[in-house]
Amino acid sequence: MIDKAALEPIPGFPEWSPQEQVAWQGMFDAIRSGFERFGFRPIETPAVERNVILTAKQSGDTTREIYQLGRLNAEEGEADERDFSLHFDLTVPLARYVAQRAGEIAFPFRRYQMQPVWRGERPSAQQGRFRQFYQCDIDIIGDGALAPHYDAEIPAVIQRVFQDLAVGDFRIRINNRKIMSGFFAANGIAPDEVAGLMRSIDKIEKQGVDQFRKEMAGRSATVEQTESILAFFQFRGSLAETLAMLKGTAEKFGHAELNQGVAELTETVTLAENFGLTDERFAIDLGIARGLTYYTGTVYETTLLDAPHLGSVCSGGRYDDLAGHFTNRKLPGVGISIGLTRLFTGLVQMGRIKTDRDTIAPVLVARPLAEETHRYARLAQRLRDAGIATELYLEDKKLGKQFQYASRRGFRVAVIVHMDEIANGTVTLKNLASATQETVTEADFVAAVQKMLAETA
């Protein structure tokens, strides 16, 4: 027998209980179905890539987090697979996939990809750091160019997915990187000062406006610069109000990049409104920067209103070139990523994941008379043939215990055929939510189960 300690969970490699897994599967399916609803199609890449692919764009610090393959108990000189490592995100594999298969891909390529990735981090579920975690990504990749319209569909996908995830109210925030850099340039801020300045702006909410003014003075910014930046980034308004303010700001400065950013954001937001986005869930947030070196235009973040500590649960943006290290083709794109493991873990910690369903099937066929097992098998099979997920109770327990089992596990309908039903050619259906029941003819029972399921949905 193995040491008990060996059965402990491995830190950083999350695993769900059977009840949690039902909830996880529901969320996973909701995301996938939302992606497919918008015409995205799946790809899957192997868990490993060549090291030269994974490290093409990474610095030494990042590559230390990469898990390399080796062989347990390899004999000396035996071939192994040290040239391969587990992927640490889905963007590098996508870039390799598209570069490798450009000939067989029809562009624009709308793909989704929902797979685990691996990183050698110091694990902390509290801080949302894992060594294995799922990413759920969509991207639309153009060949040479990608029209700006695509940027407007992304918030509609996010809205659909988070509505279906049913994790409470959320807010999708959008910005355009060109507005930020154009505005800074128009205000005489040098490009190398932008990163530090963004950090100061991020802290305004916590540290207050006066602290920001002090920091700006320390940077030898003029009062005019400081107040212009403050007014801009402190602006809070509806979509229409913010677009109007941006129009005025662009006209005031007459700066080319700022103008372009405002034009792009205006077009994107207006088209997004036609995809069903409104002020209720959608806002312009001029402070969103995201990865400063990767994104070049539109950027997105998504927050859960009653779980702000989780940070952005769905982020992304527009980039100029997906796979510059792997191909000469220019492949611009726009995409987002949902960190499902982090989101799910956060919801578990908040007690927000319902684990009252201990079954996938909604229907249980009871077995009150052991000698009638063949009959129950035929009934269960009729339901399954009609597409209804059904469990047949096969343990030798009293009927009361069988009902208890059905209620505790969260079945919605129990099918009972006892001596009376056999004598009359009927079937009794028990609605386990309302504890009501009805008796129907055996010929009609499949339709009756379907009806009861529709009523309890």
Place this chain on the structure above:
Amino acid sequence: MIDKAALEPIPGFPEWSPQEQVAWQGMFDAIRSGFERFGFRPIETPAVERNVILTAKQSGDTTREIYQLGRLNAEEGEADERDFSLHFDLTVPLARYVAQRAGEIAFPFRRYQMQPVWRGERPSAQQGRFRQFYQCDIDIIGDGALAPHYDAEIPAVIQRVFQDLAVGDFRIRINNRKIMSGFFAANGIAPDEVAGLMRSIDKIEKQGVDQFRKEMAGRSATVEQTESILAFFQFRGSLAETLAMLKGTAEKFGHAELNQGVAELTETVTLAENFGLTDERFAIDLGIARGLTYYTGTVYETTLLDAPHLGSVCSGGRYDDLAGHFTNRKLPGVGISIGLTRLFTGLVQMGRIKTDRDTIAPVLVARPLAEETHRYARLAQRLRDAGIATELYLEDKKLGKQFQYASRRGFRVAVIVHMDEIANGTVTLKNLASATQETVTEADFVAAVQKMLAETA
């Protein structure tokens, strides 16, 4: 730019083209849906387990195929994860999962698990050997005991899944290990001779009966033993005929284990018939042995009638104890596994995977007038809100090109709103399979699309 060779596929780590992936996803979903139809529920375990877990039952030869984690560019003395390795099947992780979580699992535990596994094999797609491949497993695990009825549901699951996979005619074959060992014992064959004898029996079909008789003589078997074994394993008949023959054989020998095996198989087959199995797809094959040390009762194999070279595409059986190395609880079970990667690759090689669908969404909203993009966005959104997966065409191409795109990618319905439709408040729907079209009012168009999709399904 990276060396072109780095973009080559990695041998043994299969990856599908976008078109193949659509077909793969369809098969994956069919298997999952079949499993759920019978009340199986998902679990997922991390890609890695502790080495002590993975090697608890394995001999040195097998452990050399295990992929151990390391760190690329680890600094000396830095913590790494060499105590963990990628799982090589889903049975060991299941055993660990159930042993670890016995307290939170309600038994009998019906779980499915569909994940990649990794083995350091010499890759050969031709021979179905991969270094990463999917296993799709179901098991029903009992706590202490598991009624024999469960064995009868498994062939019904296989039948449902392979019908839905639509990979041609198939045959599910069943046997009971107790019949085989009871019959050998009753015929005076020593247990240590069984393995060699089974190999000789397996070769009868290829090498003929005379060669078998020669080998038996070489083993100093009597003519009576040889002819008794031949008659038994050469028997071919319907379910009813085989059960009748087995009844006679059991009565003739009066051997306890043989009797028990025949009784179990008879009960299992009879109940399976009530789950919808018939001679058409279901047969008793007394020659099936499967893993001699693991399975203890019922065993299953499944072959595709027009792809016999793929061997058994779905196999499994009944075992006495799932997790004897990890817990004192006795956990008997019954289960099967589908090697989806091997099956899919075999079908690709046979040209049996249709790759004519280059989209998941069935509906394309065309964009004949670029200035009406907002209108098209609202139309697409109405379809999506009704649950219809829809792509909105956003490239700047002529309408003819848009239709070409729709047909080539395998969309089923195109939605067109040109100047006439705008003037009349109508929408034109084009059935891309029949090249017919109809024009409906804008108010009715969602229902009309649903109807057209139902007709082309």
